[in-house]
Amino acid sequence: MSALSLKEAQSRVDEWINTVGVRYFSELTNMAILTEEVGELARIMARTYGDQSFKKTDLEKNLADEMADVLWVLICLANQTGVDLTEAFEQNLQKKNTRDKDRHQNNEKLK
DSSP states (O other): OOOOOHHHHHHHHHHHHHHTSOSOOOHHHHHHHHHHHHHHHHHHHHHHTSSOOOOGGGTTOOHHHHHHHHHHHHHHHHHHHTOOHHHHHHHHHHHHHHHTTTTTTTOGGGO
C-alpha cells in the first residue's frame, strides 16, 4: 500500500461520505463524535500505558483502529468547514518552528 497524503485522505473520506455514507452528519454532531472517539482512544491508552487494568470489553479494542477513527472524524470536520489539512499542518509546523524554536531546548523539565 502506498503512502496516503492528507489531501488524498480528505478526498477519499469525502467520496465515501457522498456515496456510501449518504451525507455528512452536522458539524456539531461530528464534533461530539470526535470527542467520543478521543475518549475511546484515551481509554485504551490508559489501560495499555497507564495504571488502569483492562476490562473484558476493552480487550477487543485496537489502538490503531481507534486512532484511525479519530482521524476519520477530524477529516470529516475539515471537509465540512473547508479546511485544507495539508496547508493547515504545514502552517502549524512553521508556527512551531518559529514560536517554539528554543522553548523545549530551554525547558529544564525535559533535560
